[in-house]
Amino acid sequence: xxxxxxxxxxxxxxxxxxxxxxIVATQRGLRVRILERYPSPRPGQCAGWLGPGALARCxxxxxxxxxxxxxxxxxxxxxxxxxxxxxxxxxxxKGSVAPVDGISAALLHRAAACGAQVTCGVHVEQVQLxxxxxxxxxxxxxTTGGQVLLIADGAASPTAELAHLGAARRVGGGLxxxxxxxxSDQPRTGLDVVLSAGPELKVATFAHGPDHLRVVxxxxxxxQPAGVQLQAILSTARAAxxxxxxxxxxxxxxxxxxxxxxxxESHVGKRCLLIGDAGGFVSAFSHDGLYPALRSGELAAExxxxxxxxxxxxxxxxxxxxxxxxxxxxxLRMPNTDLGLLLPMVFSNPQMSRRIARAFxxxxxx
Numbered sequence: 001x002x003x004x005x006x007x008x009x010x011x012x013x014x015x016x017x018x019x020x021x022x023i024v025a026t027q028r029g030l031r032v033r034i035l036e037r038y039p040s041p042r043p044g045q046c047a048g049w050l051g052p053g054a055l056a057r058c059x060x061x062x063x064x065x066x067x068x069x070x071x072x073x074x075x076x077x078x079x080x081x082x083x084x085x086x087x088x089x090x091x092x093x094k095g096s097v098a099p100v101d102g103i104s105a106a107l108l109h110r111a112a113a114c115g116a117q118v119t120c121g122v123h124v125e126q127v128q129l130x131x132x133x134x135x136x137x138x139x140x141x142x143t144t145g146g147q148v149l150l151i152a153d154g155a156a157s158p159t160a161e162l163a164h165l166g167a168a169r170r171v172g173g174g175l176x177x178x179x180x181x182x183x184s185d186q187p188r189t190g191l192d193v194v195l196s197a198g199p200e201l202k203v204a205t206f207a208h209g210p211d212h213l214r215v216v217x218x219x220x221x222x223x224q225p226a227g228v229q230l231q232a233i234l235s236t237a238r239a240a241x242x243x244x245x246x247x248x249x250x251x252x253x254x255x256x257x258x259x260x261x262x263x264x265e266s267h268v269g270k271r272c273l274l275i276g277d278a279g280g281f282v283s284a285f286s287h288d289g290l291y292p293a294l295r296s297g298e299l300a301a302e303x304x305x306x307x308x309x310x311x312x313x314x315x316x317x318x319x320x321x322x323x324x325x326x327x328x329x330x331x332l333r334m335p336n337t338d339l340g341l342l343l344p345m346v347f348s349n350p351q352m353s354r355r356i357a358r359a360f361x362x363x364x365x366x
Contacts, residue, residue: 013152017276020297048214067106069098072190331363
């Protein structure tokens with residue numbers, strides 16, 4: 001491949017992490033190109049809602065309001081059998097329920113508007129990490145080059161493999177995940193968080209949108225597949241009147257990345273960084289991958305901007321590991337308390353319910 005440094009930053013993957021990195025990098029004056037395999041980016045590990053951190057960043061970056069969905073304030077905590085419920089109101093517990101595909105597309109559109117060159121429908125076939133440049137050979141036969149590469153093309157990231165970095169899918173955390181989208185005619189908007197007090201952690205999130213309900217189940221219970229547990233909680237929800245008898249329009253069981261960033265050996269390679277799903281940036285408690293994607297992309301872009309000014313580029317890139325851990329580790333890890341012991345108090349103790357809600361939505365320690 002011809003060696004060149006046509007761009008300051010090459011980003012493989014046009015999802016939330018890649019788009020966030022591009023927005024911030026262009027704001028820092030960098031020349032950026034995004035390469036997206038699909039005609040439009042896939043949603044990835046998005047739970048269907050935006051917490052306060054993700055919402056604030058999207059608004060600050062000028063993402064169109066329609067893509068952010070409907071706002072909510074507070075959330076509801078429920079027992080696994082849905083017989084107990086407590087509403088938690090707190091000024092910091094706010095966000096929005098948004099169309100999953102809409103956020104990804106809106107962020108990519110915003111990145112392009114900020115000056116990033118976006119190329120969809122191509123994938124990377126070869127990665128060459130040189131002493132002075134990164135060069136990529138693409139599926140359309142062309143080549144492109146830059147100074148630094150950000151890898152943001154999902155949990156299975158073929159680009160990470162080409163760059164000799166392990167993608168997030170290689171890390172096993174004992175959690176499984178399943179999701180469903182169900183048409184809804186319920187007027188409510190907001191979050192219901194369903195928690196199990198059993199010996200194995202199970203968390204289900206009901207994100208009520210204007211015309212749909214997205215349900216995500218994350219479970220450490222190995223006696224049943226997550227998909228089976230999802231169908232069971234949907235049946236319980238129908239019996240409790242939380243959703244209509246309509247069958248889901250989409251059901252999926254996916255690789256669970258929850259908290260896997262904390263278990264990965266490294267997110268830094270020669271002239272490259274792993275971000276978003278490729279780096280396992282998904283909360284272990286809430287299964288929110290949107291805020292960690294945006295924040296990991298933002299931090300990576302800032303690290304790259306500093307590295308391009310530094311005397312030794314690779315030394316500055318290496319600081320990304322410490323930077324993201326300082327900013328995101330608390331949000332990504334499971335609460336450092338036995339939830340099984342705390343849950344019996346959730347429905348009778350307002351202070352405890354508030355602490356659980358803050359841990360879920362804000363990533364605060366219990």
